[in-house]
Amino acid sequence: xxxxxxxxxxxxxxxTSAEPLLEVRGLRTYFPITAGVLQRTVAHVRAVDGVDLxxxxxxxxxxxxxxxxxxxxxxxxxxxxxxxxxxxxxxxGRELTRLSGSEMRRMRRDMAMIFQDPFASLDPRQTVGExxxxxxxxxGLASTRRQRQDRIHELLNVVGLSPNFANRYPxxxxxxxxxxxxxxxxxxxxxxxxxxxxxxxxxxxxIQAQIINLLEHLxxxxxxxxxxxxHDLSVVKHISDRIAVMYLGKIVEVSGANELYRRPKHxxxxxxxxxxxxxxxxxxxxxxxxxxxxxxxxxxxxxxxxRFRTRCYKAQPRCAESEPPLDTVKLNGxxxxxxxxxx
Amino acid sequence: MPEHLLEVRGLKTQFPTKEGLVKAVDGVDFxxxxxxxLGIVGESGSGKSMTVLSIMRLLPRPGRITAxxxxxxxxxxxxxxxxxxxxVRGEEIAMIFQDPMTSLNPVYRTGxxxxxxxRLHKGLGLAESLREAVSIFTKVGIPEPQKRVQNYPxxxxxxxxxxxxxxxxxxxxxxxxIADEPTTALDVTIQAQILELLKRVNQxxxxxxxxxTHNLGVVAGMCERVMVMYAGRVVEEGPTDDVFATPRxxxxxxxxxxxPRLDAEAHEALRPIEGxxxxxxxxxxxxxxxxxxxFRIERCIHETPxxxxxxxxxxxxxxxxxxGADLGAAPRGRQGGGxxxx
Numbered sequence: 287x288x289x290x291x292x293x294x295x296x297x298x299x300x301x302t303s304a305e306p307l308l309e310v311r312g313l314r315t316y317f318p319i320t321a322g323v324l325q326r327t328v329a330h331v332r333a334v335d336g337v338d339l340x341x342x343x344x345x346x347x348x349x350x351x352x353x354x355x356x357x358x359x360x361x362x363x364x365x366x367x368x369x370x371x372x373x374x375x376x377x378x379g380r381e382l383t384r385l386s387g388s389e390m391r392r393m394r395r396d397m398a399m400i401f402q403d404p405f406a407s408l409d410p411r412q413t414v415g416e417x418x419x420x421x422x423x424x425x426g427l428a429s430t431r432r433q434r435q436d437r438i439h440e441l442l443n444v445v446g447l448s449p450n451f452a453n454r455y456p457x458x459x460x461x462x463x464x465x466x467x468x469x470x471x472x473x474x475x476x477x478x479x480x481x482x483x484x485x486x487x488x489x490x491x492x493i494q495a496q497i498i499n500l501l502e503h504l505x506x507x508x509x510x511x512x513x514x515x516x517h518d519l520s521v522v523k524h525i526s527d528r529i530a531v532m533y534l535g536k537i538v539e540v541s542g543a544n545e546l547y548r549r550p551k552h553x554x555x556x557x558x559x560x561x562x563x564x565x566x567x568x569x570x571x572x573x574x575x576x577x578x579x580x581x582x583x584x585x586x587x588x589x590x591x592x593r594f595r596t597r598c599y600k601a602q603p604r605c606a607e608s609e610p611p612l613d614t615v616k617l618n619g620x621x622x623x624x625x626x627x628x629x
Numbered sequence: 630m631p632e633h634l635l636e637v638r639g640l641k642t643q644f645p646t647k648e649g650l651v652k653a654v655d656g657v658d659f660x661x662x663x664x665x666x667l668g669i670v671g672e673s674g675s676g677k678s679m680t681v682l683s684i685m686r687l688l689p690r691p692g693r694i695t696a697x698x699x700x701x702x703x704x705x706x707x708x709x710x711x712x713x714x715x716x717v718r719g720e721e722i723a724m725i726f727q728d729p730m731t732s733l734n735p736v737y738r739t740g741x742x743x744x745x746x747x748r749l750h751k752g753l754g755l756a757e758s759l760r761e762a763v764s765i766f767t768k769v770g771i772p773e774p775q776k777r778v779q780n781y782p783x784x785x786x787x788x789x790x791x792x793x794x795x796x797x798x799x800x801x802x803x804x805x806x807i808a809d810e811p812t813t814a815l816d817v818t819i820q821a822q823i824l825e826l827l828k829r830v831n832q833x834x835x836x837x838x839x840x841x842t843h844n845l846g847v848v849a850g851m852c853e854r855v856m857v858m859y860a861g862r863v864v865e866e867g868p869t870d871d872v873f874a875t876p877r878x879x880x881x882x883x884x885x886x887x888x889p890r891l892d893a894e895a896h897e898a899l900r901p902i903e904g905x906x907x908x909x910x911x912x913x914x915x916x917x918x919x920x921x922x923x924f925r926i927e928r929c930i931h932e933t934p935x936x937x938x939x940x941x942x943x944x945x946x947x948x949x950x951x952x953g954a955d956l957g958a959a960p961r962g963r964q965g966g967g968x969x970x971x
Binding site for chain 1: 672673772786788789816817818819820821822824825843844845846847848849850869870873874883884885887888889890891892893896898899900901902905906921
């Protein structure tokens with residue numbers, strides 16, 4: 287029965303259409319490091335360093351990785367909130383990286399972002415109504431005051447807030463409510479694609495489930511496609527249809543969410559999964575952890591070959607010589623960039 | 630009555646603020662014995678950090694302890710002089726914090742800092758204290774300790790800083806180690822390393838460990854006993870196995886239902902806790918959890934429950950379970966699924 291429930295969700299949500307909504311090809315985003323009086327560029331932080339990714343219509347693609355792996359930069363590069371250095375982003379068949387400013391602005395009616403920190407991302411001097419209504423003004427989506435106000439009230443309703451809140455200011459609200467305000471704003475343009483960047487990590491534990499459920503509910507209601515970026519793999523596995531694992535600027539594994547948990551192929555994924563505590567003492571007592579040694583290397587000077595090899599418990603000389611492409615392991619939509627995958 | 634290594638009784642800590650009196654800690658009792666691991670779980674504002682800061686007498690202004698005692702080896706730390714409490718902080722009870730940078734001084738070399746308690750409290754010379762620092766760096770798994778003691782904190786990664794701070798806490802072989810969210814700022818693979826280290830310290834040196842966290846998974850893997858706090862009070866306490874298997878307070882029960890589990894078989898809708906954490910200046914009457922509680926009865930709205938035995942091993946501050954009601958098992962293996970509702 288449990289299996290049927292999973293399948294039911296996948297069928298209705300993810301694979302009604304095999305059509306990709308978004309395709310990322312060879313995406314690179316480098317940040318220059320400058321030094322000296324002349325501010326000469328001496329090196330680059332290779333935050334995103336050659337990423338291929340496909341997001342299907344109506345699915346949630348989870349993107350996990352540790353801090354500094356480039357997952358947020360990848361999300362922002364896709365929306366061109368930071369300019370990618372190279373590569374392509376195809377959204378509904380259109381190449382985003384070549385669009386002019388005004389063309390891109392028009393595209394942004396169809397794509398939105400939800401940020402991590404509901405305290406930092408809302409202007410404290412604007413009322414909730416102004417915050418939620420701003421995208422309507424920018425994109426000219428409400429022709430009359432009446433229409434605008436109705437739409438703001440509708441949006442607040444949709445995220446579970448009282449329309450009366452429109453005249454109040456962000457500081458009057460708790461973290462969970464502010465995140466709802468942020469979500470209402472991102473829905474204002476009626477997007478089909480939303481990048482959720484750590485949308486619940488700043489919230490209290492007892493509030494997180496409310497926001498997760500809200501995001502799932504909105505997805506079904508408005509047929510949204512999500513790129514869900516988070517470091518918490520339990521949350522990502524819960525909400526995602528498929529998961530991509532990122533390490534030091536690269537995708538190292540991508541697969542269906544349950545498949546990834548049951549049969550991780552990349553040693554990094556395996557150790558990441560084993561490191562997540564499970565809230566059950568009986569389970570924890572018998573779990574075997576793969577404890578990685580050392581820290582993530584610098585993205586300025588990533589290791590040769592496979593970037594994970596310096597911390598990998600399965601590394602061989604070959605891993606230093608050449609870089610395994612993502613399709614080194616490939617079966618039934620499960621891909622991993624590893625020469626010596628976990629059995 | 631047998632004496633415990635550390636015993637807190639009726640502790641109350643309050644902060645007078647413009648908005649009103651904040652009862653950050655509102656009558657907390659607990660104890661810990663040598664070699665034990667105790668988890669204190671709660672959300673922000675539950676009073677878990679303020680409880681241990683009160684024990685250490687490190688409360689930020691204008692907070693102060695208004696009632697209760699903290700008995701440590703026969704002495705009441707609440708009444709101890711500043712000199713006495715400093716002695717205890719340096720040698721007996723060590724504390725490590727979420728952000729190591731708040732405890733490490735950026736202008737001194739790490740080895741110098743880690744050796745400082747030995748110079749202050751054990752009368753060691755500089756060279757000797759540095760040798761000790763190298764040996765303790767080795768114990769906490771800092772590679773190349775000879776070289777590392779010469780580094781400044783900013784030259785360390787987050788995980789390494791946390792190791793250095795644990796090292797600093799361990800120099801004087803304290804009998805109690807209090808870790809306040811020690812891994813919250815760290816990535817999971819680094820978190821696993823630090824938790825492993827804390828476990829080893831507890832087992833090898835028999836250091837009683839108090840681990841404060843909001844992460845139920847961390848408690849499940851680390852602690853023999855757990856204490857759940859809500860709005861400045863202990864709402865449930867007992868052996869970790871029992872509390873997770875049969876929670877006796879609706880808050881614990883709800884919390885376990887609301888978090889996604891990595892090992893969940895199918896997509897299960899989470900059951901969120903309604904409402905939001907209470908405003909500490911304006912707590913509801915009766916049980917502070919009653920506005921969010923799915924089990925509440927009339928009595929909960931008017932009368933504040935006290936911590937009492939429910940079953941043989943657990944204590945809970947709940948009229949419903951004290952009256953004999955069973956909340957049902959923790960969410961393990963719960964069925965359901967499909968698409969989540971809002």
